[in-house]
Amino acid sequence: MPEAIYIHIPFCEQICHYCDFNKVFLANQPVEEYLDALEKELIATLEKNPPQKIKTIFVGGGTPTSLNEQQLERFLSMIERHLLPFATSDLEFTFEANPNNGLHSKLSILKQGRVNRISYGVQTFDNELLKTIGRTHRKKDVFEAVEEAKKIGFTNISVDLMFSLPGQSFAQFEETLDTAFSLDIPHFSSYSLQVEPKTVFYNMRRKGKLALPAEDESATMFELLIDRMKEQGYKQYEISNFAKPGFESIHNLTYWNNEEYYGIGAGAHSYVANKRNANAGPLNKYINMVEETGFAYIDVHEVTKNESMEEELFLGLRRASGVSKKHFYNRYKVSIENIFGKQINDLKQRGLLQETDDFIQLTRAGFLLGNEVFQEFIGIS
Template sequence: MARGVYIHIPFCHQICHYCDFNKVFFKNQPVDAYIEALGQEIATAVAQYPNEFTQVETIFLGGGTPTALSAAQIQRLLEIIRNFIPMQNVKEFTSEANPDELTVEKLQALFNGGVNRLSMGVQSFDAGLLEKIGRTHSNEHVYKAIDNAKQVGFTNISIDLMYGLPGQTMVQWQHTLQTALALKLPHYSAYSLIVEPKTVFYIQYAKGKLHLPTQDLEADMYDVLLQEMEAAGLAQYEISNFAEEGHVSIHNKIYWDNDEYAGFGAGAHGYLAGIRYSNHGPIKKYIEIAQSDVRPIVHEHQVTHEEKMEEQMFLGLRKVEGVSFTAYEKKMKEPMHKRYGDIIEQLVKDGLLQQDEQGIRLTRQGRFVGNEVFQQFLT
């Protein structure tokens, strides 16, 4: 049963140097045809699995950049979504956005179309770092976009921040955090840079031209992040996410709860009816297949019971609340300690996990080395 729907908009007016998602420059792309193909893909999936979409709680527009579309294109996209996806249980409808593309007209189209949450890619409030990572917005664009969004009616606004950037100092990171928190938004996400293949940064790294902060400095940046968010009254609910009460992202939690979601669009990934799948990435190929009333899937994998157990552990441990013994046993039909008892015992001794009657979770120390902990649960 799909709790969420992810819809991929692969168009960008600029390509960020760290981004490895499926994306293309907006200019000269068949954007309108792509939007119509999305509608056909969604309709085909709903017809194939009519019972899987009756309890959808969240919809998430990601990219690429959804706000690269014009206001009219946004309006058409949202109309298509409402036509094919049952909306009666949708609580959270998010769109990613670039601050310098978020005009009042686009904001109004999003709000009128049912979007009730914005997730803005800000990354840094340092102009030099923004240029270095390939961003084109300014701080003024951020302030104006947030003000305009509030005037249109948005109250649930999140911004993404990044640390561990090339040449980034602790002073720059602290300034970004303080500037971001001064906006008094209900949700913040903060991610360390990961140099991914097929990105500008990867090419620079391979040539020895990408100068990153040391691992110790990056760990210190994460420590400062935790301190600043706590001081601002924002609760950490996942390794990289912080929110006021009532503003935890439901869509994000679907991934970490290892629940099912549908993914639509070129290069999108989904987890539906026990199958993890990915779509064709090239835009024209995607449109061609979707228009023929066939789902444009390039790869699919039936998740085994063992894989589900592993995913339940390493995804669930990203959450501050961790993995519940009861929830695990309900899903897996066996107690957690049957398979993972020895691993849990050792990680508790190492100070990386803590457990009580309810379940297990990362300690504060464990959050700094989360990937090493997660690896222990993979065969």
């Protein structure tokens, strides 16, 4: 059974221009009814597939800290009743948060509710760029939010950073990194802007109103990111994630290790009992479906052995450690070379993969062209 659970809170007080996650404006939304549905789905899910232990809980969004104090307390009491009895002693419990004003009391509530990891959506420290991408916080707010979390007792703090933003220069990203390191926190996630459908930026680009850095400049920013993180003692343990020793995200490693996980909430995905499930995204549809059946699945797909082997490659190669040949054989009873030998050799010749006695890994060039590498393993087995 899964040892990880993701819970989705879709409410936002501001919709960012790049965001394509399932989200809605907070104002006038049925928040209490949504929390009712969350609990009902959680109970039904655990009854259908009872966990033996829970090692990681991740609450994402949306903006989970858009819940008011009473709603946060209600939500955390739900977690305490239904999930904490299964929690391991080293449970990683992550809450996403926006570094806005007025977080102190909410952070205290989270700490009391056994949350032990905070992930701040910062993206950049440049105030003009923050306005451009639709964020409401400013540089000073980030420092205050991180300091608040530290004062309350959080030691595991992560910050999201983006590069290749509209109008962003190499020098601006370099300054963002300098500022980020001054926060003295143990984890960063950093990734290039991707313009997704149904976003403000997508519509702007269609109209020719979105000026983005050139592809080669974006690659140069990524190389700067890799080098500067290493200089500062952060290990790149996954393409977009960097941590001080012992602070790697256990929850996200669940995905990259191709392990199963529960997913609760509107638009959430799960991987349980060899099935990948997708929940309804629209709020009212989700609430009504859960009210009727306890679940909100709009798609259920049983993963075949071939699909699982492909996922093992394109998910596992995201890790710096790569894919273990021994683990692959133990899981699928066939050697990785028998299934993907041609693709691996081709990518090695192109300088995108490297091989040790037991691991297949991305090279530095492979990190820069990750999506191109992963595509080679999809739909071929």
